[in-house]
Amino acid sequence: MxxxxxxxxxxxxxxxxxxxxxxxxxxxxxxxxxxxxxxxxxxxxxxxxxxxxxxxxxxxxxxxxxxxxxxxxxxxxxxxxxxxxxxxxxxxxxxxxxxxxxxxxxxxxxxxxxxxxxxxxxxxxxxxxxxxxxxxxxxxxxxxxxxxxxxxxxxxxxxxxxxxxxxxxxxxxxxxxxxxxxxxxxxxxxxxxxxxxxxRRKFAICLSSSTRSNGVIFFGNGPYVMLPNIDVSKSLIYTPLIFNPVSTASAYQIGDPSLEYFIGVKSIKINGKSVPLNATLLSIDKKGFGGTKISSVNRYTVVETTIYKAVIKAFVKALANVTRVASVAPFGACFSSKNIRSTRVGPAVPQIDLVLQRKRMHWATFGANSMVQVSNDVVCLGFVDGGSNPRTSIVIGGHQIEDNLLQFDLAKSRLGFSSSLLFRQTTCANFNFTSNIA
Incomplete structure (x- = not known):
């Protein structure tokens, strides 16, 4: 009631x-x-x-x-x-x-x-x-x-x-x-x-990876059409938005819930193999700690220390055939890019999956969103250590959501996500801002 x-x-x-x-x-x-x-x-x-x-x-x-x-x-x-x-x-x-x-x-x-x-x-x-x-x-x-x-x-x-x-x-x-x-x-x-x-109380955000071409925010329902005439709204996968009972704002009144966008990540897989980690950190406790949220102000994905170490270890193992080089702050795992081939979805590196409410439902992250080019011949895994007791265990940052269309349906409290648009031979920079409707 x-x-x-x-x-x-x-x-x-x-x-x-x-x-x-x-x-x-x-x-x-x-x-x-x-x-x-x-x-x-x-x-x-x-x-x-x-x-x-x-x-x-x-x-x-x-x-x-x-x-x-x-x-x-x-x-x-x-x-x-x-x-x-x-x-x-x-x-x-x-x-x-x-x-x-x-x-x-x-x-x-x-x-x-x-x-x-x-x-x-x-x-x-x-x-x-x-x-x-x-x-x-x-x-x-x-x-x-x-x-x-x-x-x-x-x-x-x-x-x-x-x-x-x-x-x-x-x-x-x-x-x-x-x-x-x-x-x-x-x-x-x-x-x-x-x-x-x-x-309807609904919006979609599509951030461009380029500093020279614009991405887009839509307010209202789709279609969300990117050149060459690809309606991204038709291929969205939906997962519930989760409520955090305690505000995560810098200033708030006691009793306020958080109204940021949390999703229910159940596990993480790298190259199809589950990463061993403390699963309780993926849930939000009564004090508002834990869970996974999406942020556009964090440059990269920030994760709790034990999760971070487990992800780094599993990723390095899965990329054992590539030379690891000295870390470049703020990243902990960097590699020589000389032996990493390029693909439509970025560097050919192990796929990272955030497994959601069902085992077969996952948010797939490929090289364009997982790797950061820090120099001509060095790429780093774009995950950052968030410390041993962060307020939120996983904060999915801007780099990971670029060239992905995310639809926030506030009326139904659900997130629709496309995964990388690069697979569909388009990007978030491909909305046609040049033509006006009469």
């Missing part, structure tokens, strides 16, 4: 916010939206650009699968005639669960600090730092899509976001002004867009 009550409450709150977020062009209601995503060459962060404010300004943002909402720096250069603080008791405050953080500005009203507004925690997950700042509302625009091409631009007049401080931009890519959160909260992009345009 409790879960039903919370579901009905969430639906009613989404109705409230959908009535307060209106569509600019009422004669056109998009079925899906599209956002290009670039890869920064310096930080390897994934970046999106959103047009926000009045007049509209392009705002560069770091993409964070685990982020709670959109937050931007309001201390430097934020100018908009349509900026509004979110008042206590508003639909946005209720969806952000910020009602107990309702307060007045102690030093007088100003941009980012107004009386009788609710506060939230903008969180820079790259450095694990959060602040307590004002929830606000402003205009934003984004391009629609039919899944094959970009369409007309649509506006959301009242998109909720956190008005953050400049100092939490630390270690974000150059010219980035904040982070865009895709977590399953009421004020994340997936929830707000689905409420505004009344499509």
């Amino acid at each position: 409790a879960s039903l009550f919370h579901f009905l409450l969430f639906c009613s709150l989404l109705f409230l916010i959908s009535s307060s977020i209106t569509i600019a062009t009422t004669s056109f209601r998009p079925k899906a939206l599209v956002l290009p995503v670039s890869k920064d060459a310096s930080t390897l962060q994934y970046l999106a650009q959103l047009n926000q404010r009045t007049p509209l300004v392009p705002v560069k943002l770091t993409v964070d699968l685990g982020g709670q909402f959109l937050w931007v720096d309001c201390e430097q250069g934020y100018v908009s005639s349509t900026y509004q603080p979110a008042l206590c008791g508003s639909a946005q405050c209720l969806l952000a669960k910020a009602t107990i953080l309702c307060q007045d500005c102690p030093f007088g009203p100003k941009l980012g600090c107004n009386n009788h507004t609710c506060n939230v925690y903008p969180d820079n997950t790259v450095i694990g730092t959060a602040t307590n700042d004002e929830l606000a509302i402003d205009v934003a625009s984004i391009q629609s899509t039919d899944g094959s091409n970009p369409g007309r631009v649509v506006s959301v007049p009242k998109l909720a976001f956190a008005c953050g401080a400049t100092f939490i931009l630390d270690r974000l890519a150059s010219d980035v002004k904040g982070m865009v959160g895709l977590r399953r909260t009421g004020v994340s992009f997936p929830s707000q867009f689905s409420a505004a345009f009344r499509f």
Whole structure:
């Protein structure tokens, strides 16, 4: 009964916010939206650009699968005639669960600090730092899509976001002004867009491995078509999204669950052979420790020390015919690439499988996603030691999910994944951003 009550409450709150977020062009209601995503060459962060404010300004943002909402720096250069603080008791405050953080500005009203507004925690997950700042509302625009091409631009007049401080931009890519959160909260992009345009709470992310070509995020249902006319949505494999009972955010209220994206990994195989490891680490305990989550801010896959050592040992054994060379930080297993042939899916190295809820269901990782080229003739296994007691046992990082399409169906609480698109002779850089629908 409790879960039903919370579901009905969430639906009613989404109705409230959908009535307060209106569509600019009422004669056109998009079925899906599209956002290009670039890869920064310096930080390897994934970046999106959103047009926000009045007049509209392009705002560069770091993409964070685990982020709670959109937050931007309001201390430097934020100018908009349509900026509004979110008042206590508003639909946005209720969806952000910020009602107990309702307060007045102690030093007088100003941009980012107004009386009788609710506060939230903008969180820079790259450095694990959060602040307590004002929830606000402003205009934003984004391009629609039919899944094959970009369409007309649509506006959301009242998109909720956190008005953050400049100092939490630390270690974000150059010219980035904040982070865009895709977590399953009421004020994340997936929830707000689905409420505004009344499509399903679903989004798909496809990160490019190239720093010269854009990947893509789709909001809404498929198709998700990559050149040459390949609908990736037709070949997805689905696995449940797992709830962690304890928040994994940098700042949170006691009792909050984590709304990051966890999946149920049961075991790991290398070249078809199970890696011996402590299976209890793969489950989430009552304190929120353990399990496997997917992250776009971690560059590489980070694993608990005993799992890391077991994976390294098994991988080195399976690649015994290739010369192992000195490790290159932060990696622990590096090899001479002179005797490793190239294939359609990257270097010809042992396949790594994350076995999911059934033995025959696995997320296959091939050389393009498991190996990192650190010099002309050295490649390293892209796994990093996460220490002996990390909060999460396995964090699947950006490198491992590049050129894989991941669909997060929030309504059904499931993940659809394609495995490497390279097998299908396409990549995440192959969405056609150049043609517009009339």
